[in-house]
Amino acid sequence: xxxxxxxxxxxxxxxxxxxxxxxxxxxxxxxxxxxxxxxxxxxxxxxxxxxxxxxxxxxxxxxxxxxxxxxxxxxxxxxxxxxxxxxxxxxxxxxxxxxxxxxxxxxxxxxxxxxxxxxxxxxxxxxxxxxxxxxxxxxxxxxxxxxxxxxxxxxxxxxxxxxxxxxxxxxxxxxxxxxxxxxxxxxxxxxxxxxxxxxxxxxxxxxxxxxxxxxxxxxxxxxxxxxxxxxxxxxxxxxxxxxxxxxxxxxxxxxxxxxxxxxxxxxxxxxxxxxxxxxxxxxxxxxxxxxxxxxxxxxxxxxxxxxxxxxxxxxxxxxxxxxxxxxxxxxxxxxxxxxxxxxxxxxxxxxxxxxxxxxxxxxxxxxxxxxxxxxxxxxxxxxxxxxxxxxxxxxxxxxxxxxxxxxxxxxx
Amino acid sequence: xxxxxxxxxxxxxxxxxxxxxxxxxxxxxxxxxxxxxxxxxxxxxxxxxxxxxxxxxxxxxxxxxxxxxxxxxxxxxxxxxxxxxxxxxxxxxxxxxxxxxxxxxxxxxxxxxxxxxxxxxxxxxxxxxxxxxxxxxxxxxxxxxxxxxxxxxxxxxxxxxxxxxxxxxxxxxxxxxxxxxxxxxxxxxxxxxxxxxxxxxxxxxxxxxxxxxxxxxxxxxxxxxxxxxxxxxxxxxxxxxxxxxxxxxxxxxxxxxxxxxxxxxxxxxxxxxxxxxxxxxxxxxxxxxxxxxxx
Numbered sequence: 001x002x003x004x005x006x007x008x009x010x011x012x013x014x015x016x017x018x019x020x021x022x023x024x025x026x027x028x029x030x031x032x033x034x035x036x037x038x039x040x041x042x043x044x045x046x047x048x049x050x051x052x053x054x055x056x057x058x059x060x061x062x063x064x065x066x067x068x069x070x071x072x073x074x075x076x077x078x079x080x081x082x083x084x085x086x087x088x089x090x091x092x093x094x095x096x097x098x099x100x101x102x103x104x105x106x107x108x109x110x111x112x113x114x115x116x117x118x119x120x121x122x123x124x125x126x127x128x129x130x131x132x133x134x135x136x137x138x139x140x141x142x143x144x145x146x147x148x149x150x151x152x153x154x155x156x157x158x159x160x161x162x163x164x165x166x167x168x169x170x171x172x173x174x175x176x177x178x179x180x181x182x183x184x185x186x187x188x189x190x191x192x193x194x195x196x197x198x199x200x201x202x203x204x205x206x207x208x209x210x211x212x213x214x215x216x217x218x219x220x221x222x223x224x225x226x227x228x229x230x231x232x233x234x235x236x237x238x239x240x241x242x243x244x245x246x247x248x249x250x251x252x253x254x255x256x257x258x259x260x261x262x263x264x265x266x267x268x269x270x271x272x273x274x275x276x277x278x279x280x281x282x283x284x285x286x287x288x289x290x291x292x293x294x295x296x297x298x299x300x301x302x303x304x305x306x307x308x309x310x311x312x313x314x315x316x317x318x319x320x321x322x323x324x325x326x327x328x329x330x331x332x333x334x335x336x337x338x339x340x341x342x343x344x345x346x347x348x349x350x351x352x353x354x355x356x357x358x359x360x361x362x363x364x365x366x367x368x369x370x371x372x373x374x375x376x377x378x379x380x381x382x383x384x385x386x387x388x389x390x391x392x393x394x395x396x397x398x399x400x401x402x403x404x405x406x407x408x409x410x411x412x
Numbered sequence: 413x414x415x416x417x418x419x420x421x422x423x424x425x426x427x428x429x430x431x432x433x434x435x436x437x438x439x440x441x442x443x444x445x446x447x448x449x450x451x452x453x454x455x456x457x458x459x460x461x462x463x464x465x466x467x468x469x470x471x472x473x474x475x476x477x478x479x480x481x482x483x484x485x486x487x488x489x490x491x492x493x494x495x496x497x498x499x500x501x502x503x504x505x506x507x508x509x510x511x512x513x514x515x516x517x518x519x520x521x522x523x524x525x526x527x528x529x530x531x532x533x534x535x536x537x538x539x540x541x542x543x544x545x546x547x548x549x550x551x552x553x554x555x556x557x558x559x560x561x562x563x564x565x566x567x568x569x570x571x572x573x574x575x576x577x578x579x580x581x582x583x584x585x586x587x588x589x590x591x592x593x594x595x596x597x598x599x600x601x602x603x604x605x606x607x608x609x610x611x612x613x614x615x616x617x618x619x620x621x622x623x624x625x626x627x628x629x630x631x632x633x634x635x636x637x638x639x640x641x642x643x644x645x646x647x648x649x650x651x652x653x654x655x656x657x658x659x660x661x662x663x664x665x666x667x668x669x670x671x672x673x674x675x676x677x678x679x680x681x682x683x684x685x686x687x688x689x690x691x692x693x694x695x696x697x698x699x700x701x702x703x704x705x706x707x
Contacts (some may be wrong), residue, residue: 245558
């Protein structure tokens with residue numbers, strides 16, 4: 001009896017001491033949900049680089065300044081393993097056990113959609129640096145924000161650029177992988193193509209990780225001018241290899257995310273040349289910043305120094321997610337740890353942000369279908385030229401003329 | 413769309429060829445050692461990366477490295493088998509289940525190791541063959557045969573024939589078959605079960621690793637590719653009949669054709685569903701595989 005009594009007292013003491021221990025913390029606890037393993041590990045690790053780089057840059061400056069005192073940030077990771085349910089339980093853990101102040105969001109839309117409701121429940125603000133499905137913003141989560149605009153906001157731009165080229169592409173085959181983001185991308189391409197008067201001969205959602213060569217053989221018979229594909233890195237590489245193996249070169253080949261990833265050019269070499277992609281940021285974009293890195297080039301250099309690999313728009317978007325919190329915290333002047341009221345104030349401050357960053361203008365929509373997605377930024381059409389990602393549209397941002405039509409595979 | 417029929421058949425055969433390469437070693441290992449090796453996909457992955465690095469360093473056509481990969485991984489498998497044997501021949505608990513868990517753990521470990529060493533990016537093995545294709549046309553019909561896939565099919569058939577010859581025409585093969593039939597009786601006849609098992613495991617690991625190189629030339633590779641191929645080879649081996657080696661090519665080609673026809677003629681979204689339905693139906697009618705000759 002005695003022993004049990006003692007244990008109870010000790011347990012009670014611990015429970016009482018818990019919040020007290022949490023009280024005197026002089027750094028921000030930042031939760032990060034992302035996929036460090038599984039199918040989406042590539043993108044997940046790219047977001048990790050973005051978040052790490054931001055934390056490092058902020059801490060190098062001494063931290064986030066609140067009322068004359070600087071508070072550092074510390075990241076607490078949870079691996080979503082590319083599975084939405086793991087993302088959700090990770091969010092639960094960050095909220096209840098780690099008791100984080102705010103969260104930097106997952107890679108991939110599927111995981112974001114699963115994690116957002118959990119954070120909503122615990123009223124913890126999240127800014128994600130890499131979720132592009134329109135479905136997220138249609139849910140109108142109060143506590144979730146995103147720095148990359150959804151694909152239905154960005155997807156039309158590359159189609160417009162390609163439509164304006166000579167000889168005008170008249171027909172298209174559009175396909176997407178069977179996941180939240182890729183499906184949305186394919187649908188955005190389809191909508192844009194139909195609106196611009198490009199006839200869509202075939203539209204299909206295909207299972208992830210399939211050998212698409214037979215499908216492309218069927219596409220070859222239709223001889224479309226444009227082949228547009230929504231998918232992730234590995235699938236894009238496989239699709240190009242399939243097209244090459246059946247020796248069909250469409251006039252234009254458009255993919256969305258993944259083209260800007262260094263692995264795409266590295267694995268495909270000359271076959272990557274001329275592939276179009278959609279993006280919202282490259283290191284050459286004109287962006288004068290008022291916070292942290294002073295422009296896109298400075299950021300790109302910092303990223304290269306830190307990881308030895310060029311940064312793409314997902315990594316940049318992820319770093320910008322950190323910047324969004326940084327700016328909002330400075331605005332409301334809330335020192336860690338954040339109370340519930342301060343978190344609500346943080347959401348309010350995020351909604352009011354209108355900031356120039358190295359990534360471009362940061363402005364979250366506060367109503368409509370893009371609710372809480374960043375709509376301050378201009379979507380770009382990019383193309384792989386000489387192994388580099390080059391902006392080829394819209395006209396006012398273009399750095400080079402698009403290569404069109406594609407050079408046949410066997411003449412490279 | 414009749415015009416696509418020859419192409420659908422050819423594509424199906426080619427996909428089948430790749431499936432043969434990933435499943436044949438697995439079937440052999442199961443037939444002899446009665447071990448379901450969940451690490452098969454990881455052996456494929458490791459072989460693929462060896463092929464990738466050898467090619468990157470020397471810029472020689474990766475297919476020339478197939479024998480090197482086979483010998484190296486054959487040796488690794490040979491040396492590694494006693495560890496599995498210990499688990500499999502344990503006295504406590506359920507050794508078969510333990511072996512299953514063991515190989516599953518192995519798969520996880522290899523995957524983690526791969527992620528740490530090779531990183532998370534997808535890569536592809538540069539091969540001159542993966543660029544070319546043969547085109548045949550007669551009248552309205554046409555067929556495009558990607559060279560690398562043709563090589564894959566030829567390679568798969570060669571391996572199948574060689575394995576069959578090895579099993580049916582040599583003393584070693586006789587020993588292996590005897591072991592598969594009855595371990596104790598074979599032991600009484602003077603067959604060294606341990607060493608023979610080690611050779612079989614070595615051959616299986618070597619073949620799987622070689623397939624990895626071929627897959628790397630045809631598709632892309634990453635540290636996480638294993639799971640997909642483990643599932644596929646498991647499917648094929650179950651369809652063929654567990655441990656029934658001669659059934660593997662047929663099962664592989666059947667799956668390849670199903671996939672190809674679905675992708676071309678029906679909704680591509682249902683391809684995997686079709687594969688599952690066929691597997692389920694076959695198992696329902698004949699639980700010992702398509703030919704009723706599995707274990």
